[in-house]
Amino acid sequence: MPKFFAPDCDLREAHITLRGKHAEHLRVLRVREGEELIVSDGRGTEARCAVEAADKAGCLLRVLELRPMTGEPTVSAVLYAALPKGDKTEVIVQKAVELGAEGIVFFQSSRCVARPEEKALRGKLERLQKIAEGAAMQSGRGRIPWVRWIPRFPEMLGEASRAGLAAFLWEEETSLSLRALMKSRQPFTSAALITGPEGGFSAEEAEAAKAAGIPAVTLGTRILRCETAPLCALTAVMYETGNLDG
C-alpha cells in the first residue's frame, strides 16, 4: 500500500486532501478511486485512507482508520558517517533509512577527500534530505529521518557520546567487536555509530573518540568500504535489538 508523509494534514478529520507533489506522485502511481493508501503525519500517527476522487488538482481521501505508526524500530540509531566522495552519500542515506536509522550525520575527518564549500554542502544536504524522505516512504517508515552536517570532529564525538551505545568503527581495532560492546551495554535504547572515510580514521581520531568515552570496535577481519561499513553496523544493531523480527 503506498504511503505518504503529510505533516500538514490533520488526520483526525473525516476527509483529507492531498495536493502538490503528493497529488503528482499519486498520478505517477496511477492510484484510482476506491484504492487504499496510508497517510502518515510523520510524528507517530498514520491513517488508512480510501481514495474518493483524484484529478489533476489533488486527491480527496476518506479516513478509514487511525493507528499508531508502524515501521519504526524500538532503538533510536543515529549514523555518524565521515563525508565520502561523490554519490556515496546518497547510497548511505537511502540504505540507512531503509534499515531504520533515526538520522544521519555527516562530518569532516582528517582523511576525508571531499572538502565541499558551504554553498555546495547546503545543496547536497537538501538533496540528501529529499532522498531520506523518498526512502522513508518507500520502505514504510513512520517518521522521516533527518540528515545533518557537523563540521567539527570533537563536536560530533560530544554528541555521539551521549547515546546509550556509542561505537567508533575502526579497521585497526582487532579485539573488541561491535557485538561484544552491544552485549555489555544492554539494554540500550539509543545508538550512535561512527564510521570513517575512504582512507579510514587516523590513530589520533581513535584516541579522541576513546577520550570521549567511545570505544573503537571491529566488524571482523574483512575490510569494508566506507559505504558498506555503516550499513553493516546498522544492521547489526537492528538485529541485536530484535528490530529485524516481524
Next chain:
Amino acid sequence: MPKFFAPDCDLREAHITLRGKHAEHLRVLRVREGEELIVSDGRGTEARCAVEAADKAGCLLRVLELRPMTGEPTVSAVLYAALPKGDKTEVIVQKAVELGAEGIVFFQSSRCVARPEEKALRGKLERLQKIAEGAAMQSGRGRIPWVRWIPRFPEMLGEASRAGLAAFLWEEETSLSLRALMKSRQPFTSAALITGPEGGFSAEEAEAAKAAGIPAVTLGTRILRCETAPLCALTAVMYETGNLDG
C-alpha cells in the same frame, strides 16, 4: 597491506614474480622496493612477501612467511538473488563479497523486469566475476567468490535447499524472522539466502520454496529494496555466526 590473488604461483618457492595485470596494479599502487604485501593462492594459503625489485616487466617478491588465509568466514553463505535491473547486480556482488559471501547466484523469477539474452548475460557474468575479484582483493578475502546464473527457479530452489540454513526472504511473511530460523537451525556451517526482484516474489514462488523445504522469513516491518535485503540478510548471518567479531 595490499593483497593479490595469484593462483598460478607456487607460494612454497623462496621467490615469486608477479607479471601482467598484477604488475600493472602494483605500479598503480606505487609499491616500492622493501614494502610488504600479501599474495594469496586463492585456495587457502597466503604469503607475506617483501618487494625486491619492481619495474615495467614485473615485480620480484621474496616470501617472508606462509600462513593459512585470513578473511574467510566460518560459514559458507551463498546469496541467491533474483536478477534485478541495471547496475544493481554490481552493487549486490561487490557488497556481498565484502560481507563474506562464498558465492552469488542470480536467477530468474516471475516478476523480474530484466530478461537478458544469453549473450548479454554471459558478458554480464564475466563483468560481475571481475567485480567479485576486485572486491575480494580490496576487502582482504582469502578466496575469490564465484558468480553464477541459474535460469530455472526450481533448480535454484533445489540447490539452495541443501544448505544447513536455507531461507526465502519474503516481504509478505510476517511471523517467522530470519533470526528465529537461524536460532532453530544452529549450528549450521552453510547458508542459502534467497532474495527477490524489485516487484517481490509471488505467493506461488513462496509456496514452491516451502514445498522444497525452504521457509519464508521476514527481516522486519520495513520494506527493503532488492539490493538492500540481500546485504541485510547476509550481515545478519555473519553476525549470528560470530563472523563480524575480530
